Amino acid sequence: MGLRSKLGLIFLLVSSLAILVLCVAVYTQAQSSRLDRTRSFADERIQLAAESYDRNGVPLFGSRLDDPDLPQPLRESVLEGKRATFKTGSPNAQMWAAVAVRDGKILSIVQDYEANDPSMNALRRALIFGGIGTVALVALVSVVAAGSLSRRIVAVAGTARRIAAGELDASAARAAGKGNDEVQSLATALDTMASSLRAQLEAERRFTADVAHDLRTPVTGLLTAAELLPAGRPSELVRDRAKVLRRLVEDLLEIARFDSGVEQADLEHVGLGAFVGSAVGRLRMQQSLAPDSVIVHRIGEDETVWTDSRRIERILANLIVNGLRHGKPPIDVTVSGRTMEVVDHGDGYPEELIAEGPRRFRSGVAERGVGHGLGLTIAAGHAKVLGAVLTFGAAPEGGALARLELPPLPETES
Template sequence: MGLRSKLGLIFLAVSSLAILVLSVAVYNHSSAARLDRTRSSADERIKDAAEVYNITGMPTLGAELDNPRIPAELRRAVEDGKRATYKTGGSPNAEIWAAQGVDDGRILSVVETYTPTDDSMDALRQALVVGGIGTVGLVALVSVVAAGSLSRRIVAVAGTARRIAAGDLDASAVAEVGQSKDEVASLATALDTMASSLRGQLDAERRFTADVAHDLRTPVTGLLTAAELLPPGRPSELVRDRAKVLRRLVEDLLEIARFDSGLEKADLEHVGLGAFVDSAVARLRMQQALAPGSVEVHRVGPDEVVVTDPRRVERILANLIVNGLRHGAPPIELTVTGRTIEVVDHGNGYPQELLLEGPRRFRSGSAERGVGHGLGLTIAAGHAKVLGARLIFGTAASGGASARLELPERTDIDS
């Protein structure tokens, strides 16, 4: 149940309870007032009848002398010298008694039939019921409108938070909810402040990454050139190998810096996806000197022509395959189905953190998947974002890691 429904039900319950209590109080007060009027009427009758009797000796106004039905409590009060009234019985057979002692020592009394309801009480009850229902309906309408306004503003803040979490750090919650001084506006302001601080930290991180990568590129190139001049031998091979690893790391950092800049654009072409994947895997086999049978390509259904950037798709596949060979276990199976390419290895699968949060730079995952800088999957996700594609990480039926690239539908190449 949403906040709007909960607030509406709370307002409705509170207003209904308040109206019910008020209606019961009004009706009981009216009933008590009617009983008091009846008592007053009986009291006036016995008072006038007693005055006439003391003068004429004759009971009048419906009064009776020494009525044997006089309630005992009323009789005792009269014997104490009081003029009193007393109610007996319940609805609909209630009676109001009034009695007073007269000069000759006898008890003069009158009795009136009392009915708690009459036309006026029925009309009052009906008015209270109709008015209560109408008021509850009006309160329900107002509460729904008020709760809806509050709910919409909170939903707007939540939507802005999701946009910020998705990477849109320029999203503004205050712009969504408007300027005000309530708690929702305070929440929106706090969210915008947090986003601004996060934006500053990310900008600083991006600048640092780009600066470090650019500053390292020249000395690493020089280091690699110098390593090639070393005399043959095992130490020289180790130096050259580490220099190449360092160069790949710098190139990866530069590529990530370009993604962070937000200026990367896709160069779209019409590509037959199945045939392209075959050729991309063949090129990777030659470049990486992969063992025979380490990578397998399966096509399901007819080959589909897609509009995409083949260089970026090949980069994504290369990173996924290399990641699977390095951290998982062969064979790496690529399955092409329509616009979707799934890459599955036979290792221990991706760590739970990656499945929940996506790839992060400089986090290589669980120990059982080996060591690394965590940049390969980050770069693959960056290329997928530029392509407008979805790169979904999961667990294959065999238990290994599964990465599914879903290319978007496009019919025309953007000019």
């Protein structure tokens, strides 16, 4: 049950209870007033009848002396010297009035007290129909009010999801509309948080770009100088570390371009299955990999996609290298339609990575090896530029599973 339904139900129940209590109170008060009027009328009649009997010995209004049907409680009250009235219970309710007269006799008068009084029946119908109408009106108003509040909260929640997806310029306060209530306060707090997050991300992006740019020139000089060293094990170690440092700087520059939002895809028609096979072949040659270390599986017919082949190859290379570095060979690459899966046979991705996605400079648990955590981050960045969906999970038979699902061909291109 949504918030709108819950609020509407609460308003309806509270208003229905209040209207019910009010109707019962009104009806009870009307019954009490009617009883008081009947008692007063009977008391006036018995007084007049007693005065007439005391003067000339003639009872009025059908009054009777020492009526054998006189209720015992009323008889006892009269014997105590009181003038009293008494109403018998249902069915056939009656209103009695009695008083002591001369000669020690009791003069009494009785009249029917109809439970189904027309005026009370009319009042009861009016209360029922009026209560139902009021409840219906309150229900309508509560639904409208709850709907307005629910729409504002849903709008703020939608803005929060957009912010979580990276659209940090989204305004929750504008989505919440005008107002000076808790929803507006929540929206303002969310905008403040997004503004602070935007400033932190911008500072991080600038720092990454500045560090990468500042390191690029000295690292290039270091690599050049390392190539001039005489042959030997120390020189080989220096060149190897210099190459690692250069790759790190290039990765940082690539991430800085993703953060700045300037990257755009160079789209073309690509036969995905054939392209993945050739890309894996090039990677084997570049990385000097054994033929059985990476195995390509093609399921179904080859499908043509509208994408950037360079970025697809970069994503594929990063996923395979990550699997070889942190998992165990062989790496299985499966192409089916517009979907590409890369599976290793290691211990699998950490739960945090599966739940939150890759994060830079975090390579996961120690048993998956060392690294800067940039390879998967860069792969996710290229997938975002392509409009593709890159997810990470666990393979059915164990190991890490990365799945890339490319968008379908545009209608004008199909």
